Amino acid sequence: MKLIEAKQQFISSWGAFGTHWGINRTMAQIHALLLISPDPLTQDDMMEELNISRGNTNMNIRELINWGLVERVLLSGERKEYFTAEKDIWKVVKQIVKERKKRELEPMLQLLDKLEAVEGDKRDKHIKTFVDTVVSIKKLGKQADKTLDTMIKAEESWFVSSLMKMFK
Amino acid sequence: MKLIEAKQQFISSWGAFGTHWGINRTMAQIHALLLISPDPLTQDDMMEELNISRGNTNMNIRELINWGLVERVLLSGERKEYFTAEKDIWKVVKQIVKERKKRELEPMLQLLDKLEAVEGDKRDKHIKTFVDTVVSIKKLGKQADKTLDTMIKAEESWFVSSLMKMFK
DNA sequence: CCGAATTTTCAATAATTATTGAAAATATAT
DNA sequence: ATATATTTTCAATAATTATTGAAAATTCGG
Known part of the structure; x- marks a missing residue:
């Protein structure tokens, strides 16, 4: 299996898993995406990878931050905000x-x-x-x-x- | 607090609790009602107590049976089916x-x-x-x-x- | 301070999930 | 076997929850 396909499956099944546990699909998918990303991502990165709107992305990132699972990262010289998930x-x-x-x-x-x-x-x-x-x-x-x-x-x-x- | 009010609160909060765990509200409420009922109940008892339709009651009872949390009870001389929940x-x-x-x-x-x-x-x-x-x-x-x-x-x-x- | 980039909000809409209720199926007593 | 009580199904509808996208707010370099 190629990485791209494995990523898709991981993200989609993490999303389905989440819905069984009272967590919304998008929130779980964003979390999954960040878990397997070696580097921090921007909102636009996530919107593109997951095909979701800006508003949806923004709200779910903030929810993940509230849960203490994701944090903002400041990249020097960059205007945009980056996000990363706890990997442990x-x-x-x-x-x-x-x-x-x-x-x-x-x-x-x-x-x-x-x-x-x-x-x-x-x-x-x-x-x-x-x-x-x-x-x-x-x-x-x-x-x-x-x-x-x-x-x-x-x-x-x-x-x-x-x-x-x-x-x- | 009177029993009738305490029962209401127990049932409604068990229902809300359930929704956070991927269990639908009605299923959790039926389960709650059976947990605190000293004797087995019929579908009609549950419909009346919880103000839900016959179809809804029936489907959720069967789902609880699938989960192994509720079972049918035969009461001698009775035409209707009775149900009871595991109390332990x-x-x-x-x-x-x-x-x-x-x-x-x-x-x-x-x-x-x-x-x-x-x-x-x-x-x-x-x-x-x-x-x-x-x-x-x-x-x-x-x-x-x-x-x-x-x-x-x-x-x-x-x-x-x-x-x-x-x-x- | 200005203007552009970026983030946030939220009313409108879409998608999903739960509920109803009546018809069909099944079970039971006589 | 028939009538009646009871249970089950499921299409229609309601309620809930998720998503969009554009407008408003904020941030930041100059």
Whole structure:
């Protein structure tokens, strides 16, 4: 397979992958393109490679910057802005986990805390099932939260070697 | 907070949560409703509680069955079908992980295997960056795949106690 | 400060995805 | 076998989300 074709496939499947994870296709494709580009790219480079409009490109680049996955690069003597993606995949994964934890897991845990305090007789099976469900989700969620915190601090080498042994 | 209000909030936030994870809102809401229902429900029960059409309810129940999260229950003397959700949250999480691994992670790893074999001189920086990226994603992905396999087999007690210690 | 290059915004539009509801298919009791 | 209850399908429609492109704002060299 030629590079040009392999790039296409990588970008398009990264885009499809993203859509299964609540990330829009274009954002994932821009990320993919930057991941495999040896040098920083401009907006125009990306527009051309991916056949997307200027507005779309701009909005998604900024979203990637918000996620901490892409950063602006200043090239001396150049008027245009250049962009580059973090290439260390372990860092990328940690960054995504960190953001999603903050945006989704933490608010969910807060809500569950409130819901656990529902009024009523705990002997009523409707109350009991509700509280039991909320408590068990909360318990697992808190556990996941702590585990992810540890992961976010960890080195990749730790993940690959130690965790693997642990999981015997 | 009264039960009726707490239920509403639980269902609606579980629905919103789902949409961030590539699951449609209705499917997540049906799942939420079944999780907090002490007894099995019929399609009509769900339609009424969630204010959704028969077709929508039916399709999403079947999708939940495909995911292994909901099952049909036969109630003796009843003509209608009843449905119930797995209440053990750890089992629910494992089931979701198992399905997503099969549907998304494994196909991605297969693709990366193909892409790694791209033609060309590895000293060309375009080729090199591409291959390096593919290889590092593949490495991490394979690791995650194995780790998730172990998790799928694990008991919740193991997760809550042992894993926690491990993560110091 | 001026003017050109570049970036950002956002209303309009397109594309995608979810939902409805009625008809068709299926199951069951008598 | 027939009538009735129940489930399933799916074309039409609605709702949501993504994308465009041109105008406005900003940046920067001179």
